[in-house]
Amino acid sequence: MIVRERFRGLFQKYLFVLFMAVAIPLAINGVVEAWFGYRDQRARLDQLLGVQATSAAAEIHDFIYGITNQLGWLVQVPWSDEPDERRRTEALRLFRQAPAIVSLALLDNRGLERLYVSRIGLNRIESRTDRSADPAVIGARSGQVWFSDVSYHRGSEPHLTVAVAGNRPSVGVVIAEVNLKLIWDVISAIKVGKTGFAFVLDRPGRLIAHPDISLVLRGAEEATSKPFRTIRDAIGPAGTGFATSRDVHGHEVAAVAAPVAGPDWTVVVEQPLAEAYAPIYAVLWRTVALLAGGTMLAALLAYALAHRMTEPIRVLEEGTEKIGAGSFGHRISIETGDEFQRLANSFNKMAAELALGQEHQERIAKLKRFLAPQVADLVDRAGDDSVLDGRRAEVVVIFCDLRGFTAFSAALAPEEVMNVLSEYYEVLGRAITQFEATLISFSGDGLMVLVNAPVPVEEPALRAVDLAVEMQKSVQRLIAGWRSRGYQVGFGIGLASGAATVGRIGYANRFDYTAIGSVVNLAARLCASAADREILIDSELAECVRGKRFLVELGDRQIKGFDEAIPVFGISFDTPIADGKLRRPG
DSSP: OHHHHHHHHHHHHHHHHHHHHHHHHHHHHHHHHHHHHHHHHHHHHHHHHHHHHHHHHHHHHHHHHHHHHHHHGGGSSOOOSSOOHHHHHHHHHHHHHOTTEEEEEEEOTTSBEEEEEESSSOOEESOOOBOTTOHHHHHHHHHSEEEOOOEEETTTEEEEEEEEEOSSGGGOEEEEEEEGGGGHHHHHTOOBTTTBEEEEEOTTOOEEEOSSHHHHHTTTSHHHHHHHHHHHHHOOSTTSOOEEEEOTTSOEEEEEEEEETTTTEEEEEEEEHHHHTHHHHHHHHHHHHHHHHHHHHHHHHHHHHHHHHHHHHHHHHHHHHHHHTTOTTOOOOOOOSSHHHHHHHHHHHHHHHHHHHHHHHHHHHHHTTTBOHHHHHHHHHHTOGGGGSOEEEEEEEEEEEEETHHHHHHHSOHHHHHHHHHHHHHHHHHHHHHTTOEEEEEETTEEEEEESOSSOOSSHHHHHHHHHHHHHHHHHHHHHHHHHTTOOOEEEEEEEEEEEEEEEEEETTEEEEEEESHHHHHHHHHHHHOOTTOEEEEHHHHHHHTTTSOEEEEEEEOOTTOSSOEEEEEEOSSSOTTOOOEEOOO
C-alpha cells in the first residue's frame, strides 16, 4: 500500500508537470492568436467602413457638384432688357439632363427674376420679381455657390436649394431646387457585408438619405432622425477608428463617418457588430476548439509519459523490496532500453551475487559444523564439495575426554556443569581451528577430531601431535582453575594413525562427516586408557614423529577390543616439542 501511495504521488507530480508543460504553451498561443486576430479584424473593419464612407461621400459630392456645374452653364451670358428664349431652352435641356432638379429660377444682374421653370408648378417668364434680398442670391454672390439647409417638401421628401452666381455680376444668378430623394440610388448601392449600409445626415442631424426610403420620407420627424444622429455623435474625429453605438433596433453597430464638403452633410456607414466580429468569433471558437483538443491531447500525452516514467520506478521499488526481504531469486523485468533497464540489470546482478553469497554463507556455515573455518573456506573456494564424498584416506584420529566427569556432573548443578563444558569446548575449539583439524563429533565431555581429512594437510602426524599437546596444555590450565573451586577432574587424549574410510553420512538435511575404521577404534581405546595429563599414541603415529617430538615409550598395553597387547607411546606436553628424544619407562 505504501508503495502504491508513493507511486501515485510521483505519478501525479509527473502528470501535472507534463500536462502544464504542454497546456500552458497551447493556452498562451491560443490567447496570442485570438488577440492578434481580434486586432487585425478591427483594423480590417475600420478600413472597410472608412473606405465605404469616404467613397459614398465622394459620390454624393460628385452628385451635388455635378448639378452646380450644370447650373453654372446658365450664368455665362450677360442679361439684356429683352426676353431671351434661348435661356428657356437651355433650362429645359438641363431638366432632361438633371432629373433631381425640380425648378430653376434665373435672375439678372439686378436680382430680378427673368425666368422660372418648374416640373410641378407654373412657369414664369419675365416676371421681374425682385429677389435681390433672397438669401440664396446673397449667398451665391458672396461665395459663387450657395447651399440651403435641407427642407422637406410637404414634410416628407428632402429638398436642397442651390444657388450659383456667374463669374461676372452681369450674368446674374441661377437658383435651383433639388430633390434629394434621388441620392437614394447612391446610398442604396452601398453594402457592407450582408446587413451593413450607409445613410446621410444634414448638419442638424436630420435623415436625408437611407436605403429604407420610408425613413427618409419621415426624416423631418425627431423620433426618426434621433437614433441616426446618436450614431453620428458617437463617432469621434476622423482617423480614430470606428465607433460603436446602437441602431434603431437596439443592436450594437460599428460606424464610421465621412463629411460631404459643401452642403456640410455627413455620410455614416454602419455594420452590426455581430456580423462585423463574426470572423473574430469564428477564430475564437476555432481557437477554443483547438485549445480544448490540444488540452485533451496534452492530458493523454502527459498520462502516457507519466505512466512510462513511473511504471519502471514502481517495478524497481517493488523488486528492490523483495530482494531486500531476502528473495534473491526475484528478477526485475524492465525492457525500456534506457537507464531504467540498466538499473534493473544492475539490481538483478546484485541479487544474483547476493544469492551466491547467501549460498556461500550457508555452505560455509554447514561446513563449519565439522570443519575448521579456514578449511571450510578452502572447500568453498574450490567450489566442489566432492572432497566430502566417501573415500579411503590416511588420517590421524584424536579422541579426548575429561576424567572423573561423570561423578563431577552428578555432584553439581546442571548450570555449573554447562559452564564448565562451555569453557572446556571453548579452548578445545580454538586449538582445533588453529591446527586446521576437522571436528567430527562431541558428546558430553568426549571429542573426536580428524586430521588430514577431508582436506589433506602437510605432515598430518606432527600437526595431530601438536594439536594434542595444545589441547592438553589448554585444558590443564582450565583444570587448575577448576580444582581451585574444588572440582576434581582430569583430561586424557588418545591418537592413532592409519587408513580409514571418511565421508559424509546422514539423511536428508542432516549430514555429518566422519571416519570409520580400526584406527578410529584404536584412538578411542587409547583415549580411554589415558590418565589425566596423558597423551597416548599408537606405534604408527610414533614412527611418524619419532625424532621430531619427545616420545615416551610406555611398552605394550592390553587395549580393550584388541586381542593382543599393542605398543603404546606417550607425548609429554611439558617438554619442548623440538626436543625429539625418546624416553623409555624406567
